[in-house]
Amino acid sequence: MTENTMLEENLELQERFPETVSRDERDGYNGYIVDKEKLVEFAKTLRDDYGFDYLSSVTGVDYLPENQMEVVYHAYRSTGGAALVFKVQVVRDNPIIPSLVSEYPGADFQEREAWDLLGIKFEGHPNLKRILMWEGYQGHPLRKDWEEPYYEEEGKPFKNRWPGGEVYRIEDNNPYSKNVRYPDGFDPETWTPVGEAAVYAGLGKVEQPVSEVALSTDQLVVNLGPQHPSTHGVFRMVVRLDGEMIVALEPVMGYLHRNHEKIGERNTFIMNMPFTDRLDYLSSLSNNFGYALAVESLMGIKPPERTEYIRVMMAELTRISNHVWAIGFLLNDLGAFFTPMLYAVEERELILDIFEAVTGSRMMCNYFRFGGVARDLPDGILERIHELVFERLPRKVDELDSFLTQNEIIRNRCEGVGVLTPEAAIAYSAAGPVLRASGVPYDIRRADPYSIYDRFEFDVAVRYHGDIYDRYLIRLDEIRESIRILQQVLRDIPEGPIQEGKPQYQVRVPAGEAYGRVEGPKGELGYYIVSNGKPNPWRYHVRAPSFINITVLEEMCIGSKIADVVAVLGSIDIVLGETDR
């Protein structure tokens, strides 16, 4: 239940930090406001004295009318429980905030993102540069006064569509006209990109080993991607090699960046629902789920009983389809070209058929609504799901298991490779199967139950070696647990209405903030939403598990061979639609 994401217990933080920490008193807001001078100390205290060792999300918010920039931190205990929210506020021009990377390495990419998109500088960040946009890009596109190409209006719906009905093709509006501002002294004709140097600079200084043997060696920088069949999309890794060993690795991303969050802030609340499908396009129903929870907690409504069951059913089917895909593609990455992949995808296909029959689309499902779902289940679909869940899927998972698990080639390639220790997994804010394969039994469905997950009997899958092999095994385990949940859903699903109140195309969302999080197939998927009571959200932020999980990629890869990098990446299971947003 999303209401529970706020911590109830009194931590007496104000007593420990008099005058520098205060409660956030704004209407509809929660948590603490911390003085920026005390931020690092505060974070340290939270982590060491109160056990908030998992910094889940770092969100920048631009409060233009108040002339303020705010950074919102959501911290958890890795043993479970609700979030502790703390915020830092600075004046909007030239905002500088101390970096938390030294305390929580998982803040690394997220702080870079906040710098890139909002222009918030993080003092003490080891590698503060753009992450989604390219180096040399002008401006910070998530700022409220920034206008994108093809800019029309502050928020949808646009006024010229009705009743005037002005027809034009969006591309006929030249993006390089009045919306583009060049900085002083900039001439696009003579400009050459400088970004590449910055990418390579991130790999650190080359420490040449003093050559004692006769052969002198040199380190080598290799670009893996962006066009590479095994990178699951346009993802690039720049690696520094010593022989075949990885010395340093830097992920370069943003090739699929479309400023999802800016689009989300132009959209009305309901319009964002189909856009969330396009984040992690392999598991759109989980994305819907998180967003619906966030907005529902702002609106203070709860869906009816039947809907809760439908939602859980859809989310668990999504998890299965995502995990079989992940396993299939991991095997592709390992070189088992397409046979295991297609065996796995066959099951996914049957699940997609169900999605198509229920939601109307195989992948872009757009099925959840605030306080309900779009439509009731069609006749006969429960029987089909029943057949899948009770007969086919358990059999097919066992088949996949006996097909792959004991295979010596797979074991040689995967065991002991890309090891992630539990301490590092928590520190780097890894989530989902990556975290649990490292021996941290943290699953939001259990740690901070939402919807009706507290009613079902299932185990949190956990594995202890933290290598690729365990990340493969944990996905098999999770499929089995999902099947268990689905069997209980099918047993218990009640009849009844599917929508709380009347379906509305313009919902009233009271002012305030909300953070809705679900255990998506790839990890914690969170939506941080700020509403100011208007039809469009003021801030719409996605805590994307694919994005944050690759913070730890370098840590996993250093010391392995270059051929293992692709397998390590495959075992994290990223989707670039979500990474780049």
Added chain:
Amino acid sequence: MYGRGLLKGLAVTLKRFVGTYLDDIRWLGKNRYYSEQGIAYRSSAKTSGIFTIQYPEEKLITPEEFRFIPFLLYEEDENGEKQDRCTSCGICAKVCPPQCIWIVRTNDPETGRPIPEPEEFFIDVDICMNCGLCAEYCPFDAIKMDHNYELAVYERHDWNIYNKERLSRPVSYYASIRPNNYEKEETARAEAEAAKAARLAARKEKAKS
């Protein structure tokens, strides 16, 4: 024994390979391919053997809820007179996430008042994201999602902004692609009308007495 896992895996492949032929033999004379029941079987949970569909000779069975590109509905009476269901209220244009719907409202030439019928209605299908929100929130059941997904054209600039003429389909077409939904809506409409008539009758009764 080293290599046992490999052999076990290969046994699974072999089993599936043989299964392909066994299934074909089982279906001998029953049209496993190029027939509706064959396709239905191959996309059911019982399937084994060859799983793929030979598009375009074969096509997957489209479920009723499948949605692709909206269309407008019109009623047709016995004389062939067409009446748009759309009243150009503009809700679809307001709810459309990529804002690909444009509507020109008809105004009465004399009074200048809006008439509940669109003069023109455009959808840029290049931009449409097939989310179905327009159909979902239309209060008059005037815009619905189509089933036709084969929309490749040679020239999108000339062809892909659909106007009212190209968007319009008769209600009978809608009833043919979504029979269950159509039936539900018709019953709801009949009920609403009956309730309205009852209300009116009651009011008349009241006025009389």
